[in-house]
Amino acid sequence: xxxxxxxxxxxxxxxxxxxxxxxxxxxxxxxxxxxxxxxxxxxxxxxxxxxxxxxxxxxxxxxxxxxxxxxxxxxxxxxxxxxxxxxxxxxxxxxxxxxxxxxxxxxxxxxxx
Amino acid sequence: xxxxxxxxxxxxxxxxxxxxxxxxxxxxxxxxxxxxxxxxxxxxxxxxxxxxxxxxxxxxxxxxxxxxxxxxxxxxxxxxxxxxxxxxxxxxxxxxxxxxxxxxxxxxxxxxxx
Numbered sequence: 001x002x003x004x005x006x007x008x009x010x011x012x013x014x015x016x017x018x019x020x021x022x023x024x025x026x027x028x029x030x031x032x033x034x035x036x037x038x039x040x041x042x043x044x045x046x047x048x049x050x051x052x053x054x055x056x057x058x059x060x061x062x063x064x065x066x067x068x069x070x071x072x073x074x075x076x077x078x079x080x081x082x083x084x085x086x087x088x089x090x091x092x093x094x095x096x097x098x099x100x101x102x103x104x105x106x107x108x109x110x111x112x113x
Numbered sequence: 114x115x116x117x118x119x120x121x122x123x124x125x126x127x128x129x130x131x132x133x134x135x136x137x138x139x140x141x142x143x144x145x146x147x148x149x150x151x152x153x154x155x156x157x158x159x160x161x162x163x164x165x166x167x168x169x170x171x172x173x174x175x176x177x178x179x180x181x182x183x184x185x186x187x188x189x190x191x192x193x194x195x196x197x198x199x200x201x202x203x204x205x206x207x208x209x210x211x212x213x214x215x216x217x218x219x220x221x222x223x224x225x226x227x
């Protein structure tokens with residue numbers, strides 16, 4: 001079975017600074033990888049996903065993520081954060097022959113002025 | 114209404130009450146999901162319906178009873194809950210029950226069991 005670890009529970013970043021959120025997964029075959037964002041009082045919204053091909057994936061809201069098979073990682077990055085990026089971020093992994101997603105516990109991002 | 118809606122948004126109930134959570138998707142999807150989100154824990158998949166048929170019951174206690182009368186509506190009936198059932202309950206839908214199809218989430222129902 002697949003699993004996801006998000007090592008950082010909480011990250012605080014200044015507005016305009018860069019952001020990187022870590023995600024490590026455990027899965028024997030090629031994983032399907034996802035990043036979701038949850039703003040306060042909202043459901044989860046898909047930021048980006050990786051199935052195959054180019055290991056650098058572009059998403060919405062200026063986010064990107066890089067799949068590194070050798071490190072079993074799929075870290076999320078944004079060059080310059082905005083106050084509206086304050087939210088909780090979830091990494092998830094799935095398998096090509098299944099429909100279930102395994103989620104990490106999430107990383108809360110606080111943006112300071 | 115657009116996307117996935119959930120009602121009520123907040124619910125406080127005693128352990129002996131019976132209540133229901135409602136989810137409606139306006140996306141024409143065929144698969145619907147219930148998740149439980151507890152603080153600082155990974156989302157837990159509870160139930161999955163595909164074309165109105167239940168295809169997944171992830172060892173959920175019988176005090177949670179799902180119902181899917183059609184592809185657009187999903188209910189979660191609650192009775193004799195425990196305080197540890199307090200959580201955010203999220204509904205999601207996707208075009209098909211397949212990993213390649215994005216799951217769209219509702220805003221959730223915040224449940225507090227007293």
